[in-house]
Each structure stands twice: as C-alpha cells, then as structure tokens.
Amino acid sequence: MQLGDTHAMLGRMDESIACYGKGFEIQMAALGDRDPRVAETCRYLAEAHVQALQFDEAEKLCRKALEIHREHSAPASLEEASDRRLMALILDAKGDYDGALEHLVLASMTMVANGRDVEVATIDVAIGNTYLALARFDESVFSYQKALTVLKSARGDDHPSVASVFVRLADLYHRTGKLRESKSYCENALRVYAKPAPGAAPDEVAGGLMEIAAIYEALGDLDEALKLLQRALKLLEDSPGQWSTVAGIEAQMGVLYYMIGRYADSRNSFESAVSKLRASGERKSAFFGVLLNQMGLACVQLFKIDEAAQLFEEARAVLEQECGASHPDTLGVYSNLAAIYDAMGRVEDAIEILEHVLKVREEKLGTANPDVEDEKKRLAELLKEAGRSRNRKQKSLENLFGSGGAARGAKKDGSGGRRWTNFGFRS
DSSP, X not given: OHHHHHHHHTTOHHHHHXXXXXXXXXXXXXXOTTOHHHHHHHHHHHHHHHHTTOHHHHHHHHHHHHHHHHHHSOTTOHHHHHHHHHHHHHHHHTTOHHHHHHHHHHHHXXXXXXXXXXXXXXXXXXXXXXXXXXXXXXXXXXXXXXXXXXXXXXXXXXXXXXXXXHHHHHHXXXXXXXXXXXXXXXXXXXXXXXXXXXXXXXXXXXXHHHHHXXXXXXXXXXXXXXXXXXXXXXXXXXXXXXXXXXXXXXXXXXXXXXXXXXXXXXXXXXXXXXXXHHHTTOOSSXXXXXXXXXXXXXXXHTTOHHHHHHHHHHHHHHHHHHXXXXXXXXXXXXXXXXXXHHHTTOHHXXXXXXHHHXXXXXXXXXXXXXXXXXXXXXXXXXXXXXXXXXXXXXXXXIIIIITSGGGSOOOOOXXXXXXXXXXXXXX
C-alpha cells in the first residue's frame, strides 16, 4: 500500500492501482472479505480508481465498502456517510444524477444528526452541482447559498471553500444566461484566490482558477482565461503528484493558444501535456487520444506535415481502442488523417478513409445531416482529382491501418512532390 502511495505521488496511477490491488488481496486473505478494515481499503482503492477515471471498478469497490459498513456499524454511521459521498461522486461521473442525489441526501442527513455543520455545507455544494446537472436551477441556487452561509461563518470570507461556491454560482448563472451575475461571482472568487487564508492548499486554489478560466473562455475573454491558467500552472508545476492536473492545464492552454492563432505556443503546450501523460502511464484514455489530435492540428498550422500524420495515427489507435471506430471523436481523427494523407500525396489512402467515414456518418446521422453533406463534398473533390467515382462497397480499413499502412511510402501526386490539402481539418 505504501508503494502504491509513492507511485500515486509520482503520478503513476496504473502502477499505484496495481500495488493497491495486491495489498488488498493480502488483507482479504488475512482478515476475510467482510472485516471493517477491508471496507476502509475498499474505499481507498475506489478513490484511486476514481482518480484514474475507472468508474465501473470504483463503483464495485464502493458498494462493497458500503455493504460491510452497514453490516458492522451503527445505522447512519459516519463511515457509511463517507461511502455514500464517494458513491455519489462516482454516479455523478457516470451520468446517474438521480442516484447521486439520493446518496448525497442520505449522507447529509447523517452529518446533520452528528452535528457536522461544515461537512453538511460541503455536501450541500455537491447537491447543488447535481441539481445543476439536472437543470433544477432554483434548487441548485438554494443549496449553494445555504452552503455559502455556513462556510463563511465557519471558515471566514477568505477561505478557498467559500471561493469554490462563488465559482459554482458563477457557472450556474453563466449557463442560465445571466452573464453579469456570473462575472460578478467570478470576481468575488478571484479576490479570495488572490489572498487566500493561511494554509490554503495550492491544488484547491489552482482548481478554482481553472474553473474560472473555463467560464471566461466561454464568455469569449480568452486572454484573461490564459492568464488564470498560467497562475494555476505556476501553483502546481513543481508538484510531481499533480502531473495529471498540470497536463490538463497545459492542454487547456494549448486549446486557447490555438484559438487565438499562437500555433507554436499551442503545439508546445500540447507537447508538454502529452509527455507528462506518457510519463504517468495515462496513454490509454480517450482524453489522451483527443489531446494527440489537437496537437496534430497545431502541427498542421505550422506546416509540420509528417509530425501531424504521426500524431493523428497514434490518436486513431488510442480512440479506436477506447471509444470504438464509430465514435464521433474517432471519426474526426479519421477525417484529419484523410486530410493529412491528401497533403502528403497519398490520395488513394485519403479516399479509402473518407469512404469509410462517410458510410458510418450516413448510417448514424442520415444522408441529410450537414456533417454528412460536408464529408460528401470532401470526398467528391478527391474522387474528381483521382478521376473516379465513389465506391459504394465498404472497404475494411485494416489493410490501411493494420499492416503498417501509416509507415508505407507516400503516394505522390502528378508533380512528384508534396502539396497542401484542399479540405479542412476537424478539432
């Protein structure tokens, strides 16, 4: 378990979870699988799976912890309340907001019975988040304001937990179109984060800055969003255990740099984020695949064609594995690959990919969908150039991708050289 903790501090979640799993097996062999100490380890391991975004496994472990605590503890125990809060977090991440709300209400009732006012306020924030996800805005505002009153009284106006509620209210008002109120709450939160109470955790402040940056981005203030992300990065960049969070910040910065046309900065931010995720063993997530695709787009803008092709190819492999070949993100990467192969003179490969993309989009979206029309136009341009018509028989992409197609010699166009593609890329 200690080795697992050490791996986690270094951002190596796969190795960390493997060590925790071995420790868990030893504990169950020694104590039996219904011992209260096993329940604590279940919750600990479930939290690790949540950090690794492995929510199905986390839910199984959390349910086991809940069962053992109900068996061995008094009704409505603090241990059970902790399990329910974690279960709510897991169900929320899986989109089961009603299930999450049920666990949060039960946890809140337990904390009220035990006189834990600050914990009740923290749960109220989570309840507000769940109401927001369910578009029950008035109930969400009530939960946030209730929490805000308690947290101000218990911790002071300059505590990061108070700022975090300001951020939630800012997000809510932005979603409901009340932009003036949204910006006002953002400014309230930023005043707290500028001079937080002594002992404030850097990751808590950085997380708040990231959320405010996302709101400013949505409001169109990209320069201010970038400044906030740079502040967040400075707080966390020297913390090895925060590598995944730092990679997320750098990825968000990469997107903003791309949006304002600073493509070299965008590529560098994406590259730094990718290297951190590789080092921490997080190369098997959909996020990693999307990040590779975005870095490829930045390379396209810098005319780094070969590098872009390699990134799109790796993104395709990751997203096929994690999301499937028909997922919209995977199809977007296929389209980008087709565009980059066209730029490299590999017109036949580009046509083969686009025919596959178009067939899947027609099956999923119907022939009248704007995305389908767009793909048809792109394919028609390439087919006209190649002097042939669309092949209605679906070809397998295995010949192109599965047998080293990415490494095959590029087919040259008539001039024998490389040219720029005549259709766009998808972010």
